[in-house]
Amino acid sequence: MVRITCTGMRGSSLLAGLCFLLSLAGVVAQKTKGTCTHCPQNAFCVNNTHCTCNHGYNSESGEKYFNYPFEICEDIDECKPPISIYCGVNAQCQNIKGSFYCHCISGYKLLSGKARFNDSNENTCQKITPSKTTNSTKEMQQVIKNIESLLTNKTVLEEKRNITTILQKVESDVLKTALETPDQKIQKVQSSTVAVETRVVTDNCSKEAIFSLNTKVNSMKINCNDVIQGNTQGPSAVAFISYSSLGHIIDATFFEEMNEEDQVYLNSQVVSATIGPEKNTSLSQPVTLNFQHIKVKSRVKKICVYWKGTKEGGHWSKDGCALIDTNKTHTICSSTHLSSFAVLMALHGQEEDPALTVITYVGLSLSLLCLLLAALTFLLCKAIQNISTSLHLQLSLCLFLAHLLFLTAFDRTENKVLCAIIAGALHYLYLASFTWMLLEGLHLFLTARNLAVVNYSSVNKFMKWLMFPVGYGVPAVIVAISAASRPHLYGTADRCWLHLDQKFIWAFLGPVCAVICVNSVFFLMVFWILKRKLSSLNSEVSTIRNIKMLTLKATAQLFILGCTWCLGMLQVGPAAQVMAYLFTIINSLQGVFIFLVYCLLSQQVQKWFGEIIKSKSESEAYTLSSRFGPDSKPSEVK
Template sequence: MQVGPNTSLTGSLQLKTVDIVLEIDLLSIAQHNNGSASVILINSNYMHSVFNNSHFRPENAKPTYMGAKVVLVILTQVMVKRLSKPINLTFQHFNVSDPADEPACVYWSEGAWVTNGCSASESNSTHTVCSCSHLSTFALIMQTNPNTESDPVVEALSAFFVLVGLVFLTLAVLTFALCRRNSRVSNMARLNLSVCLLLAHALFLFTQTALRLIQPHRVLCKLLAGVLHFLFLCCFVWMSTEAVLLFLSVRKLRQIKAKDRTGPHWRYKLLIGYGIPLVIVSVSAMAMPDGHGSEKCWLVTEKGFNWSFLGPVCLILTGNIVLFIIIFLTIHITLRAAHSEASKVKTTRLLLIKIMAQCVILGCPWIFLMASEKSRVLELLFVFLTSQQGTAIFLIHCLLNNEVRKQYATWWKKYGLSSKPPGTSDSVTLTTIQHCSNSQMGHTSLDTAQMTEAKPDKGD
C-alpha cells in the first residue's frame, strides 16, 4: 500500500490478507515524510514452524503454542523512526482457542520473541488484535492455563500422607541420632539420608500448600525449586554412599582379621554427600537459569532440564544395582569358602536386603514423575509413595530390628507407664548404651566380630 502527496484518503488505512488485517495511520507517516509513504505486509505459511514458541520465555513459565502465522510489516523509503500512532494487527487463529488461554503479542528481537511495545487489545476464540508501537516481525503466541483446580479431598489426603511420613521420618532421625553405636562405627549415611528426606518432604509440603501464594514471586519459586532439587539429590547420594560403604565392608569378610575401619573419614563423607548435589544443582542453574521454577515450583521440562535430576538418579540407581550384584556374589562365595564367621555373613546379608529394599523404595517412585504431568492418578501415586519413604525407612531399620525394639522397650519402661524405684537410673542408662552399641541398624561397617580387638576412632 502506498500514498502520495495528493491522496484523498483519510483516517487509518487497512491492508488485508487471508489471515491478517493491518491497520496503520499511513497518512500521518506520510506527513512527516515529504507527503508520501508505503507499507508492505508479508505473511508466511512456514515461518511459524521455524521461529516457533520455543524462542519465547514468558515470565510466568506457562506452556505456550503458536496461535497464528508470523507476519512482517515494513515501511519502504520512509525516514520516520517512531510511529505517532500504534499499528493494529488482527491475527486469525490456527484453531479455535480455549477461552482461558492468554494471547501474547510478540515481535522478533535478537533471536527471541519479546513483548516490549506490543499488547493484545482484543481477543476471542478465533481472532486477536495486537497493538504495537513499532514495526517489526510479529507473531501471536498463546499461553495456556492448565486446570489448576484440584479436588480438596485429594489435597487433604496428600497433605495427611506427607504429615504421616514426616512423623515417621522424625522418629527415624531421633532413633539414629540417640541410639548411635560407639565411636568406632559410623551411622552417618543413614542419619543424613533421613535428615535430607525430612527437610525435603517438609519443604515440599510447605511449597504445595502455599503454592498459590508462592507462584507470583518468581524468585522465591525458583529458590524453593533449587533447594528441593538439592535435597532430593542429597538423599540419593547418601543412599549410594551407604551402598558403597556396605560394599567396602563386604570386601573384608574374607579376611580373618580386619581391624581397620571401613570407608573414608566422616569429613569426606560429608563432602561427598553434600558436595556432589551442590555441584550438579549449580551447574544446572548456570546452564539454564530459568530451569528452576515451574508452575509447581519444581524443574521445568523444557529442553530436558528435568534430566538434571532424573539423570543423576538413574545413574545412582544403576550403580547401586551393580554394587548389589557384586555384594551378593561376594557373600555367596564367602559362605562357600567359610573364611568368615557365619553369623557375621548372615548379618551382612540381612543388611544387604534392607538396603536393597530402601533403594527400591526411594528410587522407584520417581519413575512415575516422568509421566505424572499427563496423569492425575500417577501424580497421586507418586505423592503417596514418596511421602511414605520415611515410614518405610522407620519400618525397615527400626521396627524390624530386634535390638532397636528392645531399646524402645527400655525407653518406654523408663519414661512411659512403668515406674522405677530409686537407684536404678544408672542401670537403665547402662542397659541403654549396651542395646545401642549392639544394634544392627548402623551397620555401615561390619567390624562387630572384632569389637574387642579394634581401637576406637575419635574422628567419627
C-alpha cells in the same frame, strides 16, 4: 541476568552456599564497562574504582558511588513521588527509561502539533475542537458496528478461509479512520464484542519512546519508531484491536503443532496489531503483548501464537512469537512481526488431579513426622550407633529438609530470585539424598567383601573419611556447575524446580539414574558374596545374618527411594494416570518406610523402646510409692 540477593541467609550454610553459587553465575555473565569490571547496566566507572548510575537512574541501595558487584541501577520514575514532575494543566507526565516527557491528556493537543514537551513552561495544551472529536469517534463507532456484523454473519464465517480477509479488512478500516483525523491522537472505542485503541503520530520519536495501548483486559507496547517507519511527511498510526468472541471461531483446532495426546485450547481473547499508512511488518524491536487468561490455570503449558494467513484460510503458528512471562492469570508474549495473536494452553494428558494434591500433602506430612522420629532414634539409641546408622541419619536429614522445602515453598513463584534459590536448594537436597543412598550401597559392599576379616576397622575408617565430603560435596559440585552454566533455568512459571527446556532436568535425572545403576551393581555383588560365604560358613554367624538383613533393607530402600523416580518419567500414554498415582503415593511415604524398616522393625530399637517404657513405669511406681508411703494399702488411696 538474574540478580541474586543473599540477605538474611547467614543462618543456613546450605542455602547461603547455593545463593553464592547462583550469584557467581551472574557475575561471570556481566559485561565490563570502562576500566571497572563490576559496573552494572546503566552505570559508568568513576576514577577506575567506583561505579555510579547514569542520569535518570538510582542504585537499588541508594548509594551514589558503589563497588558491590550485584548492585542494580533502577530507572527513576520522575512521574511519581517523591519527584512527581508537574507538566501543567491538561497534561501528564510519562516516564521512560532514564528520562521522562510531558504530553497532553486525551482530548487536548499542543498548539505546535507535537506529541510531547519537556515541562510546564512549554505547556500549550488546548482542547481539540469538539466537532472533530465527535465526528471521528462516530466514524470509529461505525467501524466497530461493521466489525460486529461481520463476526455475526454465519454465512461469511462458514468459509474459514474468509477469516484472514476479515481480519485484514478490520485492520485497514480502523487505521484509515484514525489517519483521517490526525488531530485526535488517541481514540478508544469499545462494544460488547470488540475494543479498539488507536494512536496517531505526527512528528519524530525519541529513541526510547514506547506506546502502550490498552483494550479492556489486554495491552500492547510498541516502539514509536516502528510506527512511523521513517515517515516524516505525514501522520502515522498504530491500532490495537481485541475480539472477545472471535476465539470461538478460530479456536485451538487451527494450531498447526497440536499433538494428539495434548489437550490444547485457546485461553485468551484474539487481538490484532497493525500500523499504517504503510503496513510494514518488520520491527526494529519486538512488540510486547499482555493477555489476560479466560480461565485461571496454573500448571499448564502456555503457547504464544499468531494467525498465519494461507491460501486455504490460515492457522495458528508460533513463528516469531516468544513467551516472556506467565502466571495463573496473565501471559506476556513478544513478536517480531505484527498480525493477530492469542495464547494457547496445552494440558499434557490429564488435568491436574486434586486427589494427587491431597495425597502429596498428607503423605509428605506423615513422612516428615516419621523422618524426624527416625533421626531422633538414630541419635539417641546407642545400641544401633555405627557407620550404617550414621548413613541412615544423614539420608533422613536430607529427605526431611527436601520434603519440608517442597511442602512449603515448591509453588512460591512470585519472586523469581527466591524461586530460583528454592529450586537450587531442592536440587541439592534430593541429589544429596541419592548420594547418601550410594554411600550406603558402597558400605554394604565393602563390609561383605571383608567378611573373612575379623577386624572391620579399615572399612569404618575409610567410610568415616569418605562419607561427608562425598555425601555433601558431590551434590554441591553438580548444582554449582548447573547454576553456573544455566542459572535462568532454575525455577519455572508455575514451580520452583528445574526447567524442562534444553533438557536441563537431566542435571537431576542423570545423577539419579547413575546412583540407581551403581547401587544395583553393588547389591548384586553383595548377594553373590553372601552366597559364596554361606556355602563355607555357618549360616547362623551373626555377621552374615546382619549383612543379609541390611542388604535386604537397602535393596528395598533403593526401590522405594530410587526407582520411583522412574515412574515419574513413565507418565505418558494410557498408563500415565496410574503411574502418576503410584509415583505420588510411594514418593510421599518415603519417610514412613525409613522409620518402619530401620526403627520399628529393628530388634535393638524395639528393646530400647521397651527399656524406656519399663524405666518410665518404674519411675512412676516409685513416685506413687514415695507419695503415699511404704505402708499404704491400695484401699487407702482415694
